[in-house]
Amino acid sequence: MRPFTYQRVATAAEAAAAVAGNPGAKFLAGGTNLLDLMKLEIERPAHLVDVQDIEGLGTIEQAEDGGLRIGALVTNTTLAANERVRRDYGVLTRAIVAGASGQLRNKATTAGNLLQRTRCPYFYDPNLPCNKRNPGSGCAALEGYSRQLAVIGSSDKCIATYPGDMAIAMRVLDATVETVQPDGTTRAIPFAEFHRLPGDEPERDNVLAHGELITAVTLPRPLGGKHFYQKVRDRASYAYALVSVAAVIQPDGTGRVAFGGVAHKPWRVEAAEAALPQGAAAVTAQVFADARPTEHNRFKLPLATRALAGVLAEAKG
Amino acid sequence: MKFEQAAGTNPIDRQKIIGQPTSRIDGPLKTTGTAPYAHERHGPNHGVVPNQSYGYILGAGIAKGRVASMDTQEAARAPGVLGIVTTLEQELLPPGQGIVANIFGGAEIRHYHQAIAVVMAETFEQARAAANMIRVDYDRADGRFDLATLAPQARVADESGKLKGEPFKVEVGDFAGAFAEAPVTVDATYTTADESHAMMEPFASIAAWEGEKLTVWTSNQMIAWSKGSLAKMLGMKPENVRLDSPFIGGGFGAKLWVRADAVLAALGAKKVGRPVRIAMQRPLVANNTSHRPATIQQVKLGATPDGRLTAFHHSSTSGNLPGGDVEVATQQSRLLYAAPNREIFMKLAVNDLPEGNAMRAPGEAPGLMVLEMAMDELAEKLGMDPVELRIVNDTQVDPEKPERPFSERHLVECLRRGAEEFGWNRRNPKPAQVRDGRWLVGMGMATGFRNSMATKSAARVRLQRDGSLVVETDMTDIGTGTYTILAQTAAEMMGLPLDRVTVRLGDSDDPASAGSGGQWGAANSTSGVYAACVKLRTAIAEKLGMDPTTADFTDGEVRAGNRSARLSDAGELMAEDRIEFGDLDKQYQQSTFAGHFCEVAVDSYTGEVRVHRMLAVCEAGRILNPVTARSQVIGGMTMGVGSALMEELAVDTRFGLFVNHDLAGYEVPVHADIPHQQVIFLDHPDDKANPLKAKGVGELGLCGVGAAVANAIYNATGVRVRDYPITLDKHLEKLPQVA
Numbered sequence A: 001m002r003p004f005t006y007q008r009v010a011t012a013a014e015a016a017a018a019v020a021g022n023p024g025a026k027f028l029a030g031g032t033n034l035l036d037l038m039k040l041e042i043e044r045p046a047h048l049v050d051v052q053d054i055e056g057l058g059t060i061e062q063a064e065d066g067g068l069r070i071g072a073l074v075t076n077t078t079l080a081a082n083e084r085v086r087r088d089y090g091v092l093t094r095a096i097v098a099g100a101s102g103q104l105r106n107k108a109t110t111a112g113n114l115l116q117r118t119r120c121p122y123f124y125d126p127n128l129p130c131n132k133r134n135p136g137s138g139c140a141a142l143e144g145y146s147r148q149l150a151v152i153g154s155s156d157k158c159i160a161t162y163p164g165d166m167a168i169a170m171r172v173l174d175a176t177v178e179t180v181q182p183d184g185t186t187r188a189i190p191f192a193e194f195h196r197l198p199g200d201e202p203e204r205d206n207v208l209a210h211g212e213l214i215t216a217v218t219l220p221r222p223l224g225g226k227h228f229y230q231k232v233r234d235r236a237s238y239a240y241a242l243v244s245v246a247a248v249i250q251p252d253g254t255g256r257v258a259f260g261g262v263a264h265k266p267w268r269v270e271a272a273e274a275a276l277p278q279g280a281a282a283v284t285a286q287v288f289a290d291a292r293p294t295e296h297n298r299f300k301l302p303l304a305t306r307a308l309a310g311v312l313a314e315a316k317g
Numbered sequence B: 001m002k003f004e005q006a007a008g009t010n011p012i013d014r015q016k017i018i019g020q021p022t023s024r025i026d027g028p029l030k031t032t033g034t035a036p037y038a039h040e041r042h043g044p045n046h047g048v049v050p051n052q053s054y055g056y057i058l059g060a061g062i063a064k065g066r067v068a069s070m071d072t073q074e075a076a077r078a079p080g081v082l083g084i085v086t087t088l089e090q091e092l093l094p095p096g097q098g099i100v101a102n103i104f105g106g107a108e109i110r111h112y113h114q115a116i117a118v119v120m121a122e123t124f125e126q127a128r129a130a131a132n133m134i135r136v137d138y139d140r141a142d143g144r145f146d147l148a149t150l151a152p153q154a155r156v157a158d159e160s161g162k163l164k165g166e167p168f169k170v171e172v173g174d175f176a177g178a179f180a181e182a183p184v185t186v187d188a189t190y191t192t193a194d195e196s197h198a199m200m201e202p203f204a205s206i207a208a209w210e211g212e213k214l215t216v217w218t219s220n221q222m223i224a225w226s227k228g229s230l231a232k233m234l235g236m237k238p239e240n241v242r243l244d245s246p247f248i249g250g251g252f253g254a255k256l257w258v259r260a261d262a263v264l265a266a267l268g269a270k271k272v273g274r275p276v277r278i279a280m281q282r283p284l285v286a287n288n289t290s291h292r293p294a295t296i297q298q299v300k301l302g303a304t305p306d307g308r309l310t311a312f313h314h315s316s317t318s319g320n321l322p323g324g325d326v327e328v329a330t331q332q333s334r335l336l337y338a339a340p341n342r343e344i345f346m347k348l349a350v351n352d353l354p355e356g357n358a359m360r361a362p363g364e365a366p367g368l369m370v371l372e373m374a375m376d377e378l379a380e381k382l383g384m385d386p387v388e389l390r391i392v393n394d395t396q397v398d399p400e401k402p403e404r405p406f407s408e409r410h411l412v413e414c415l416r417r418g419a420e421e422f423g424w425n426r427r428n429p430k431p432a433q434v435r436d437g438r439w440l441v442g443m444g445m446a447t448g449f450r451n452s453m454a455t456k457s458a459a460r461v462r463l464q465r466d467g468s469l470v471v472e473t474d475m476t477d478i479g480t481g482t483y484t485i486l487a488q489t490a491a492e493m494m495g496l497p498l499d500r501v502t503v504r505l506g507d508s509d510d511p512a513s514a515g516s517g518g519q520w521g522a523a524n525s526t527s528g529v530y531a532a533c534v535k536l537r538t539a540i541a542e543k544l545g546m547d548p549t550t551a552d553f554t555d556g557e558v559r560a561g562n563r564s565a566r567l568s569d570a571g572e573l574m575a576e577d578r579i580e581f582g583d584l585d586k587q588y589q590q591s592t593f594a595g596h597f598c599e600v601a602v603d604s605y606t607g608e609v610r611v612h613r614m615l616a617v618c619e620a621g622r623i624l625n626p627v628t629a630r631s632q633v634i635g636g637m638t639m640g641v642g643s644a645l646m647e648e649l650a651v652d653t654r655f656g657l658f659v660n661h662d663l664a665g666y667e668v669p670v671h672a673d674i675p676h677q678q679v680i681f682l683d684h685p686d687d688k689a690n691p692l693k694a695k696g697v698g699e700l701g702l703c704g705v706g707a708a709v710a711n712a713i714y715n716a717t718g719v720r721v722r723d724y725p726i727t728l729d730k731h732l733e734k735l736p737q738v739a
């Protein structure tokens, strides 16, 4: 960890300006991801702007359109336990509690969770090439140990996955990310556009500008239906998804589905959802039509189909 | 005391204190966070030496080659830095006991994350930051990293498991002929993965010099060995080195030897003229130190229709650094089942990965994972119950030396009792028949088998003026319960209540014990304490003018004839002795046995495996304390689940390292993976083993477990996966069609 300066701010605009004005600055929320990466010097911010004191970012409120507004600082624990979330957005609660551990969820914030970085093992070892950590150095995973990594939407520069769970549910719920930009203006980013594919710039995980602060995530009106989050992993808890399925299924068999653990972003192909009544294979044939798995992670394709099949069977049952 | 003849009746047989389910006496220290582990021995409460600084180890960024140059200028100027020792300024240290890797010194890099520098600073953060400022230029060399590619050139190892002597093969009868003629056969190849010890407490040491004398407060399983090793490595006289390791947060064999933490703390402390404290950072543990090597094993079994084995072949290939040992995966196969025609050997492939070395039940763990899966396959081909197949092939003598019996062998009882307790008769022998909703349910079993080793062990016992007792030995408690069983032994011998006995462990100034490893710790160290207590009883009786041969020590009193006295009447007395062994272990094979049973459920959609319940029925001589013994066995069973389902160091065969070198990437079971575990101990004291009539259980609990899990998976799914760990990708597409 390199020495850094530390600042606390009271307003969102102040936070955005403080980071925007300093190329080496970063926001700090729960710190459960950023601090770990700083210890390994994968992240080396010279200045941290702690956002925890900002008013109004820690609450969950009813939105005017009947949806929900989740403040950026709401912890994973609070969000998962919220009565409305449990009642109307069950997929979100299920996704959150499938992630990390109780202690981490107490600390993890909504914004920080969206911005957690990949768990590609090569990203974590500074001796090895990694375009995401060290742009231009190459991708060690491409022909290396890639069991956990992406099967779709990857590039020759990076095959990392976005590792989180909560975001997969938010994608299926058509959430929106609200931000304050460095100039003080706000913008609303549809969830589908929030995380990026690696392309030629794997170092950029999402579309936020430097100094752009997330203030909230909003959910549209409840969808009804049955909510599922199926997380498939090598051990029963405290592991990242090999594949996860977030789904909301209506009584007539229609619905929505997004996949985690397969790409650099939550993976959802809306057009394929029309095939849900025909069963899992019909859906995944479209969702993963452009898949380019590695030898190590090819199994994720049948796994995604089977995991969805399990969800659909339960939806019927 | 030399133990040369089977033990007769002795004070231990009273079992007033020994054999009782006593909670560990050091438990409160652990549950209140006040047990001083090596890296915590600083500050007002546990401080052992003032003015400590922090050391941080830099590991090599290549797997093979040389360090061309190192630039430490920036690091040396960084805030708080006190000094740096680099590998280029230090001649290669001679190897310590048990290790073939280079621990420190010289330009040559023989494996990834070999230590190449240590930075000392006022704080840990400063040392870490500075270590990352060191610029290193390497000359890379090509290495050999892929076991599958190297296996064809692997050579048959000698009897000691190395490539130095004559290739060694067990060849009894005519294996090839018998196998060719056998009506029922199994012939398959299996693999087990590289595994990491992944103990909770990393390697940690504090070193301080006083003139020529060095003290290292450390986390180490084998104090006497390691004291000698450290002295040798540093070119010192052993009497100038003191090691102290009273608490150890797990070792699993990784801490049998001296590793970079202790060596670099010592070198660093010398350099900066201050004590240095080092905890090896987690990402270094897997590649800097050692691991359980992967194996490729072949088993060929031939049997008659009644299940009798007529032909038995087990061979294994593993890799290691030049000079290293083979993973002794077929060792137990020499003793487990009777079969007239036998062929058993191991091959070693020289590679450039980090050093392969002892990890809990070295050899037995991967060997039985394979052999006991092959036995399951044979049972199915025979249409025979897997329990019965083991029973039919039981042997009461060493199959290579029929004149040499086992001292005690009640494997059949373990298996029968286990089958009964577990409800084995409810198992459907036809696989993939039992469903519970989306889950496929199956049962599996395997034999557990591990030898018991007799080795000398010394202790000192002091009778205090107030009639209480102190036990001192360099024995270690690696979380196993040693404090408790040594206190129980001494209390039983001296007729004292447990709370009148204090045990001090882990200090190299105290008598050299067996140490903790190879499940030999409990039986031998208690025997050492027994020997010392016998001597003390004699001294006390003589002091009190009583006949030592008839004196009875009970309830804090000594009685002989019609006389009695309080122990405290004897005043302060001290006795030291060592248990040594004759050749009873040559005359008799001394081993421990288990029947492992397991029920699993496999998600028919995702292939995820969840263990439902497990049972181990163990025979290991007298059980000194059923609470601590059970804790060892369930720990072993948990590790067995890890080996079966998830533990695997992933090798990058281009860069030559284990890539998943942290606890997020290297998965071990978490609580949610471990369901109901039941342990039953059979009561068969072994009078040929030692005066306690006890044997070890610490590794027995692991031996065979992986196969029991694997066989249960097969019973659930009908898909046989012969490559451990059995992760869902290996059977997913062969599971019943669901989509």
Ligand SMILES: Cc1cc2nc3c(=O)[nH]c(=O)nc-3n(C[C@H](O)[C@H](O)[C@H](O)COP(=O)(O)OP(=O)(O)OC[C@H]3O[C@@H](n4cnc5c(N)ncnc54)[C@H](O)[C@@H]3O)c2cc1C
Pocket: A026, A027, A028, A029, A030, A031, A032, A033, A034, A035, A036, A051, A072, A098, A099, A100, A101, A104, A107, A108, A109, A110, A111, A112, A113, A114, A115, A116, A163, A164, A165, A166, A212, A213, A214, A215, A238, A239, A240, A241, B664
């Ligand atoms: C051992 C372990 C296991 C885990 N397992 C899982 C798992 O199974 N599933 C899962 O989903 N997650 C898992 N996580 C990840 C965990 O969920 C994240 O670390 C956590 O959600 C991050 O939130 P935080 O508030 O601590 O973020 P921080 O670490 O504070 O920040 C993360 C990033 O977000 C930025 N940031 C924070 N707030 C804002 C804001 N308001 N606007 C703009 N940028 C901001 C920071 O600058 C930083 O780059 C695990 C983590 C650990 C350590």
Ligand code: SF4
Pocket: A118, A120, A121, A122, A123, A129, A130, A131, A132, A133, A138, A139, A140, A141, A142, A149, A157, A158, A159, A160, A202
């Ligand atoms: S996949 Fe991405 S994160 Fe992983 S090594 Fe390649 S570039 Fe780095």
